Every structure is written in C-alpha cells, then in structure tokens.
Amino acid sequence: SAVISQKPSRDIxxxxxxLTIQCQVDxxxxxxxxxRQQPGQSLTLIATANQGSEATYESGFVIDKxxxxxxxxxxxxxxxxxxxxxDSSIYLxxxxxxxxxxxxxxxxxxxxxx
Amino acid sequence: xxxxxQNPLFLSMQEGKNYTIYCNYSTTSDxxxxxxxxPGKSLESLFVLLxxxxxxxxxxxxxxxxxxxxxxxxxxxxAVHDLSATYFCAVDEGGxxxxxxxxxxxxxxxx
Numbered sequence: 001s002a003v004i005s006q007k008p009s010r011d012i013x014x015x016x017x018x019l020t021i022q023c024q025v026d027x028x029x030x031x032x033x034x035x036r037q038q039p040g041q042s043l044t045l046i047a048t049a050n051q052g053s054e055a056t057y058e059s060g061f062v063i064d065k066x067x068x069x070x071x072x073x074x075x076x077x078x079x080x081x082x083x084x085x086x087d088s089s090i091y092l093x094x095x096x097x098x099x100x101x102x103x104x105x106x107x108x109x110x111x112x113x114x
Numbered sequence: 115x116x117x118x119x120q121n122p123l124f125l126s127m128q129e130g131k132n133y134t135i136y137c138n139y140s141t142t143s144d145x146x147x148x149x150x151x152x153p154g155k156s157l158e159s160l161f162v163l164l165x166x167x168x169x170x171x172x173x174x175x176x177x178x179x180x181x182x183x184x185x186x187x188x189x190x191x192x193a194v195h196d197l198s199a200t201y202f203c204a205v206d207e208g209g210x211x212x213x214x215x216x217x218x219x220x221x222x223x224x225x
Contacts, residue, residue, distance in 0.1 A: 043157075045212055058212075
C-alpha cells in the first residue's frame with residue numbers, strides 16, 4: 001500500500017476565510033477522492049478528483065465551495081472556501097487502485113471554524 | 115440512490131463474548147468493504163468482499179457477504195479490549211470505487 005501524506009493535520013480558521021488541504025501519495029494512483037466526516041458521524045463523499053480535468057461533485061457539494069485540483073497522478077488539493085462553523089469537520093483524502101482493492105485513507109485534516 | 119444501514123450503532127460487550135454487526139444495503143453491489151476507525155485516527159481497511167458468499171477472517175473478526183440478501187456481517191469472536199473501535203461497512207456504488215458508508219458501529223469491549 002502507498003503512503004498518503006495529508007496536510008495540514010488540523011487547523012483552526014476564522015469564518016469567511018479559505019483553507020487548502022493537500023494530499024500527496026508516494027506512488028501513482030488510479031482514483032483519488034475527498035470525503036468529509038462530521039463530528040461523530042459517518043463519511044460522506046465530496047467529490048472524485050480527476051487527473052487533468054474538473055472534479056466530479058456529489059449531490060450537495062459544489063465547485064465554488066470546494067474547489068479541487070489534481071494536476072497529476074500523485075497529488076490533489078481540496079479548498080474549503082468562505083468557511084462557516086458548519087464546515088467544521090474532518091476532511092479525508094482517499095486513494096484507490098481499482099475496485100478489487102480497498103480505498104486507503106490519509107490521516108485526515110481536522111478543521112475547526114470559529 | 116444507494117443506502118447502507120448498519121446495526122447496531124452502539125455495542126457494549128464483555129471480553130470473551132461473541133457478537134455480530136450487520137450491514138444492509140439497498141441496491142445491487144458485489145463489492146463491500148469493512149473498515150476500522152480508532153478515536154482521532156483515520157480508517158484502516160479490514161476486509162474486502164468481492165463476491166456472493168465471500169468470507170474473510172482475520173484474528174477474532176470474520177466478515178461475510180450475501181449479495182442476494184444485500185447483507186454483510188462482521189462477526190466478533192471472544193472479544194478483547196483491543197477491538198474497541200468504530201467499525202464501518204462501505205459499499206461500492208456501481209463499480210465506480212465511490213464508496214457509500216454506513217453510519218458505523220461503535221464497539222466498546224469491557225474487561
């Protein structure tokens with residue numbers, strides 16, 4: 001399995017600001033996804049990060065709020081824009097090599113918006 | 115829309131006891147995954163179940179998949195305190211590798 005480095009691991013941000021989260025993998029991966037886990041809750045898929053093209057967003061998530069980049073097969077960023085306290089969550093990068101293997105998750109970014 | 119339901123959501127058990135966690139899902143899928151999450155940590159993959167009748171075992175945990183019933187089980191045998199964690203099942207939506215997660219089962223094993 002690959003090593004997934006996610007940065008920052010945690011941050012406290014003010015309302016109205018933006019935060020960019022980075023996900024770096026030490027090998028090329030087929031799929032990269034971004035998930036959100038609200039406190040004490042399950043995981044919800046935000047979007048699929050597509051290499052070299054626009055991300056594919058799930059219902060309830062929009063590009064203006066969560067712009068995503070994936071310039072190559074090992075790196076992606078997720079930006080949480082114009083933050084509000086409701087955005088306080090753990091954001092997780094996950095990577096996969098095909099449906100016969102499990103997704104692997106980064107250690108997450110714990111975001112608190114005040 | 116794929117929905118995944120786990121039960122129970124909370125499970126408190128004594129060491130040495132056996133129990134089963136259930137995962138039901140609403141639409142056809144041949145791929146189901148079990149993950150473990152410790153407090154403040156990320157998710158660790160436990161099992162990948164890729165076909166009807168698949169059974170996987172690791173230590174005191176055994177997972178199975180019945181695609182016709184759209185049901186997976188995670189059986190715990192002779193629980194120990196180290197198994198205390200939250201366990202999630204997740205179902206692959208149409209072979210896309212996009213996973214839909216259950217709400218998780220928070221397991222506490224008491225000495």
